[in-house]
Amino acid sequence: MTETYNPQEIESRWQQRWIDEGTYEVDNDDPRPSYYVLSMYPYPSGPAHMGHVRNYTMGDLLVRYRTMRGDGVLSPIGFDSFGLPAENAAIKTGTHPRIHTEENIEKLSASLRRIGAAYDLRRSFSSHDSDYMKWTQWIFLQLYNAGLAYRDRAPVNWCPGCQTVLANEQVLTDGTCERSGDLVENREMEQWFYRITKYAQQLLDDLDTVEWPEKVKLMQQNWIGRSEGAQFGLSIADTDGKSRKDVPPLDVYTTRPDTGFGMTFAVMSPEHPRVDELVTEENRSSVDAFREEVANRSEMDRLSSEGNIDKRGVPTGSFVINPFTNSSVPLFLADYVLMTYGTGAIMAVPGEDQRDWDFAIAHGCEIIRTVEPPEDFDGEAYTGDGESINSDFLNGMKIKEAKQTAIQWLEGQNIGSHQINYRLRDWLVSRQRYWGCPIPIIFCDVCGEQPVPEKDLPVDLPDDVKFMPTGRSPLTTHKNFLEVECPKCGENARRETDTMDTFVDSSWYFLRFTDPWNDETPFSEKALDHWLPVDQYIGGVEHAILHLMYARFFTKALSDLGVAPKELREPFKRLFTQGMIRLGGSKMSKSKGNLVAPEGILDEQGADALRLAHLQVKPPQEDVDWEDFGIDGCAKFLNRVWRISHPENSLSENFREGAMNEQDEEIVRQTNRLIERITNDYDRWSYNTAVAAFMEFTNTLYRWIQSDDGAHKEVLGTAVDSLLLVMAPATPHFSAELWELRNSTHIHQESWPEADKSKIESGTVTLVVQINGKLKDRIEVPSNLTDEEIQDLALASERVKELLDEQEPKRVIVRPPALINIVV
């Protein structure tokens, strides 16, 4: 063989050709069925690492496969280019984030090209492109005008490391910043919010309409955290234990209104706005001390006492009336009641709530059971179902009925009603940083908060800024940026200096890809109608909550605002979450410093071998250890295919022609089986078994070629061509090169092969003979036998006769065509 497989040369040549020939460019009026494949918007941190390679290999396989299947495939790529790392680097090195970022985009683009990922590059953009920012700001204004973007003073999560606020979602359970790992502090600040809570119910309901992994749906459900119960007012008691009419009642929320008769005290959050009003003089100093302690309590403290904590609290000295019993019960302050959920105050029912139980024990409160626990119950608070006791008109009812009855009663008394609560909170979008999309708002001393007029968009970031480690964004001191005329009165005003959370940028980029040239609107309805929803979205499970929730919210809001089609309620029809790559037991990441760079492998074994190794090593949705990759094995396999596929290969000397023998027929059958298997495997994301099938088939061909009779020329030709076709989505350069050498056409413009079912059927099958369910014999038999014929053949087998030893079978189960079980 004159040719040897040289991946570097072949790969760079084909990469250039796909671009030059516009192989993966697609127009919005493409007549083929539309199919939108998208990998999650990458942050350009430098050249691609193995995690990227895995992600983009999966996506690219699908792009090429669907294209061969005859779809008009939209495969765009862009860059999530705003964000902290570039700005932090600027503070350290003095390099402007734009320069730093654009260099990284170049590096990542080059990497993606080198692994052979195919895109319509005409559609590319980055979040920091002025063009894109303009529409991110325009969308902000639409949301603002619709009341979905608002400014509010709120306790926020402040990260001292990042010098900015974080969304709740960006704070980890241990109270640290997901990005820097610093302990997050509580601060009260003016911030911008997107009113995602307005969509809580829809975000929950519409999960039923998408084909996502159940795990991701569950995580979203838990995050939204819907609960159903009752909200009602507790009257404040006077010194005689009677309800005071001069003070409004204290609202509480509960999911267990059925247990109201067991409420023996009430608790409010230390941050509750009515604490000052409700605390008595004798208790003021201890309450103040407690509140200060809670406020100063470091996150470290919370961490060390995670889980079941002592229920710390103090009495307010006030009493409230339990409306069910009319008795007066003490009102406490306790840190286990959060201001951010429900009404910030609860009715405490120690008999049926363990937290309340713990608190009651610690503070000497009465405990009354209102649900009869089972006889053998030996726990404390009983939260299971049972009959109501000690509950007057609820007695004897099970929880469900008692709840309804209690709510009706509260409504009848005119003190409360049925209430639904969500854990989801509004999305805090403002960040006190430079390298983000500016929020298009102007503050005027006379007219107040004013949106930037549409004609003045985009609000661009000034380039002439210095980055100092002051912890303040350079925008706050940049005169030209800051000083602006009020769009309403024309007087001097100042710009908002906060920029947007980068999750805003990634909440609509998939819409812009459909129409990135549009300078009238962010996208056209027509383009969205053609392409959306995304047919297959691919990314890491780490975005299961934040990014996906925000993108879903944007889609719904834009749809309601008439910017996007009203039928478009969900952006991503199907989601696939691929596993991460671990090295030395922990996630491979830049911050851990355990990256494996793909360059060396690309240089030596090539992109196709690397892609194949990613596909082969494990089912794509599972996490994988880098140690388990078999790059060399994959490279070796490609060389084997190369040797039998190359037109000038040394094996081709003495091929047969003319009539086919039995072995040739078997190869024809295997070839069609291969096509069927790969089609099936690609459709169900079973890439590891697809690679196994490539290898198995290749091994079969080798044995055939080297057998005594050798290979039939035409049968081999079809077999090899079929193999190259089904491998093309996985190893695009390799397949394209060999295909061109053999057939002089472009494999990625060929149609996906179809298996000839009639050729898969074989005249005979291997009949499996079991005795008492255990395999005892195998017999080659014609595949069209009747049950009786199968039974006769099986019973006639020497082996079976011997084992049965004259015994009459008790029962015979025949499962044609290939299984019989004889029971004795």
Place this chain on the structure above:
RNA sequence: GCGGACGUGGCGGAAUUGGCAGACGCACCAGCCUUAGGAGCUGGCGCCGCAAGGCGUGGGGGUUCGAGUCCCCCCGUCCGCACCA
């Protein structure tokens, strides 16, 4: 604590519907080829056993002619949430 996923050779895994357990690859072993090479080709490779045969999918029980697959209990690993009233 709550919710979820999973447990198969030395290793990664396969078995799509209850029907031949271990495909394919890695590692290992043997043979061939050879101008010794980290190349190529062929074969072997769950466990016990010389063999016949027996055992075998985390453990125990059940359903079934038949269970890796379905049901119950237990053990273990991983992930998500976690004072959400």
